[in-house]
Amino acid sequence: MNAILNPTEKSQIHFGQYIRSGKNPPKTTVSDNTHHYRELVYSVIMDTMSNAYPILKNFLNAKEWENAVQYFFENHKSQTEQIWKLPFEFYEFYLENPFPTKKIIPFLNELMYFEWLEIEVFMMEDLEFLPFSEKGNPKTDVLIPNPEIKILPLQYPIHNKATKKITEKDKGQYFVSLHRDYYDKQVKFNELSLPFVEMLVLLNEQETTFIDLYPILKKYESDSEKISEQILEFIRFALENNLILGYKKTRN
Amino acid sequence: MVGIGYRKEFSKEFLYDHKIHPDFVEVAPENWLGVGGYWKQEFKKVREKYPLFLHGLSLSIGSPEGVDIDFVKKIKAFIEETGAVLYSEHLSFSKVDNAHLYDLLPIPFTQDAIDRVVENILIVQDLLGRRLILENASYYTLLKQEISEPEFINEIVRRSDCEMLLDVNNVYVNSFNHHYDAKEFISKMPLERVKYIHIAGHFKVNEHLIIDTHGAEIIDPVYDLLDFTLQKLQREVPILLERDFNIPELEVLESEMTQLRNIQNKVLNPMIV
Numbered sequence: 001m002n003a004i005l006n007p008t009e010k011s012q013i014h015f016g017q018y019i020r021s022g023k024n025p026p027k028t029t030v031s032d033n034t035h036h037y038r039e040l041v042y043s044v045i046m047d048t049m050s051n052a053y054p055i056l057k058n059f060l061n062a063k064e065w066e067n068a069v070q071y072f073f074e075n076h077k078s079q080t081e082q083i084w085k086l087p088f089e090f091y092e093f094y095l096e097n098p099f100p101t102k103k104i105i106p107f108l109n110e111l112m113y114f115e116w117l118e119i120e121v122f123m124m125e126d127l128e129f130l131p132f133s134e135k136g137n138p139k140t141d142v143l144i145p146n147p148e149i150k151i152l153p154l155q156y157p158i159h160n161k162a163t164k165k166i167t168e169k170d171k172g173q174y175f176v177s178l179h180r181d182y183y184d185k186q187v188k189f190n191e192l193s194l195p196f197v198e199m200l201v202l203l204n205e206q207e208t209t210f211i212d213l214y215p216i217l218k219k220y221e222s223d224s225e226k227i228s229e230q231i232l233e234f235i236r237f238a239l240e241n242n243l244i245l246g247y248k249k250t251r252n
Numbered sequence: 253m254v255g256i257g258y259r260k261e262f263s264k265e266f267l268y269d270h271k272i273h274p275d276f277v278e279v280a281p282e283n284w285l286g287v288g289g290y291w292k293q294e295f296k297k298v299r300e301k302y303p304l305f306l307h308g309l310s311l312s313i314g315s316p317e318g319v320d321i322d323f324v325k326k327i328k329a330f331i332e333e334t335g336a337v338l339y340s341e342h343l344s345f346s347k348v349d350n351a352h353l354y355d356l357l358p359i360p361f362t363q364d365a366i367d368r369v370v371e372n373i374l375i376v377q378d379l380l381g382r383r384l385i386l387e388n389a390s391y392y393t394l395l396k397q398e399i400s401e402p403e404f405i406n407e408i409v410r411r412s413d414c415e416m417l418l419d420v421n422n423v424y425v426n427s428f429n430h431h432y433d434a435k436e437f438i439s440k441m442p443l444e445r446v447k448y449i450h451i452a453g454h455f456k457v458n459e460h461l462i463i464d465t466h467g468a469e470i471i472d473p474v475y476d477l478l479d480f481t482l483q484k485l486q487r488e489v490p491i492l493l494e495r496d497f498n499i500p501e502l503e504v505l506e507s508e509m510t511q512l513r514n515i516q517n518k519v520l521n522p523m524i525v
Contacts, residue, residue, distance in 0.1 A: 005316070006364045007362075007364070007396070008316070008360045008362045008364035008365045008368075008395075008396060009316035009364070009368075011360060011395040011396055012314075012315075012316050012345065012348045012357075012359075012360070012395065013316065013348055013349045014395075015348070015357065015395055016348035016349045016351060016353060016357075017349065019353055019355075019357075020351065020353070026395060028393040028394060028395055029393050029394040029395075029396075029397055030392065030393035030394075030429075030430075031393070032393075032460075033392035033393040033429075033461060034393050036392050036393075036461075036463065037355065037357060037392070037393075040355055040463075041353050041354060041355045044354050044355065045354070076351075077349065077350050077351035078351050078352040078353075078354075079350075079352065080352065081282055081309075081310035081320070081323050081352060082282045082283070082285060082286075082310070083282070083352075083354050084283070086354075122289060122290070123287050123288070123289065123291070124288055124289070125286050125287070125288040125292075126288035126289065126292060127288075148289075180289050184290075185289040185290035185293065186290065
């Protein structure tokens with residue numbers, strides 16, 4: 001943009017800065033009405049963030065939440081044309097900037113990303129589904145995964161424990177998957193063990209059958225019978241929860 | 253033709269209960285671009301049932317920094333992908349200082365602004381390969397005013413060769429807030445360029461201010477203004493009922509659409525009514 005601004009451009013920039021900060025209102029033709037623009041825009045931003053981050057909002061008190069939204073809006077230049085994507089910029093902003101509350105929230109980033117992913121997985125563009133059959137042989141057929149999935153490693157159990165009750169004692173290793181159900185297109189959550197995560201990752205990386213999963217569980221279990229049982233248990237769980245859609249269609 | 257703004261809030265009833273019978277639907281492309289899953293399926297059903305009109309929110313034709321070329325290209329692809337009948341936008345700005353603000357802010361009525369807007373429109377029209385249809389905005393105050401609103405709009409339309417979406421409710425809201433005669437204003441519009449009409453309800457804050465909320469039923473003076481507009485136009489122009497908040501039962505919206513059709517029929521087919 002040209003560095004030499006005309007008075008019209010200067011006034012528009014001043015107006016934008018006022019709307020974002022609520023400070024230093026510009027002189028306008030009906031000064032009594034200038035504040036309506038700040039209020040209208042701010043309420044849209046506040047509603048968008050409140051709808052996107054209900055758990056975080058509930059965890060904070062009203063003032064802390066308002067400060068968090070206002071600090072973001074004032075200090076971040078929103079880049080997306082699609083307002084439903086703005087909560088991701090909120091998350092990214094607070095990865096880089098201190099969250100404006102006195103209390104330290106060790107699981108803040110994890111919680112924000114978890115809440116954002118629910119929106120992202122629900123709204124994301126459709127991915128390609130390989131043709132599959134619901135019937136097949138779990139021990140021999142190629143397993144077809146649901147590609148519309150995100151797996152989130154966590155240090156705190158934000159997915160299954162009230163945030164206000166989470167303490168340092170809860171710190172550990174958790175995995176949660178968020179996927180879009182193939183049939184009803186709603187987002188579903190599953191808590192997963194590390195071996196289950198590894199198997200899901202493999203399924204999404206390459207054509208996988210029962211036997212390909214064996215080396216993963218071999219790291220955790222030496223009894224081959226138990227390994228087979230656990231793989232079958234994983235396949236049953238994944239089919240039941242729509243993490244695996246079915247079996248590769250064989251040509252007749 | 254009378255259409256309605258399709259809202260996710262009433263999607264199920266809208267698609268399956270047959271309580272409402274619009275001739276077309278309108279959506280904001282920003283709410284549907286790159287969306288998959290459940291809403292993609294619902295949107296497809298809507299498009300299979302009704303002709304689609306697009307009404308954008310984020311183009312920001314009045315931005316001092318110019319328009320976002322990549323975004324315009326995305327819009328073009330979306331128009332083609334959806335087979336939309338029409339794409340319109342607002343004569344306002346919503347991005348400034350490289351920050352989106354997600355509201356329709358009034359462009360100052362100045363010569364500098366006209367020059368910038370015309371330049372932006374020409375770029376967009378060139379990229380889209382079609383004329384832009386721009387809506388007269390509602391406004392509660394202005395940053396600067398060197399010329400009147402009709403002069404501002406007419407010069408932009410003339411120099412850019414764009415077309416116009418005449419929002420009758422916006423004219424009413426502005427005439428109330430800024431104390432002018434709404435019919436006189438409409439008479440001064442480039443009516444031969446009007447391709448589309450919007451109508452809606454609003455919220456009267458106090459004796460001096462109306463906010464354009466799209467959150468209430470259309471009031472009689474706005475219906476009268478539509479009647480006047482159609483008398484001046486003497487041709488059929490698609491009319492859209494906008495309702496974005498406080499959405500009532502669909503029967504209420506259907507009844508508003510019936511009233512709009514009656515006005516249209518009365519003006520265009522006076523012998524039949």
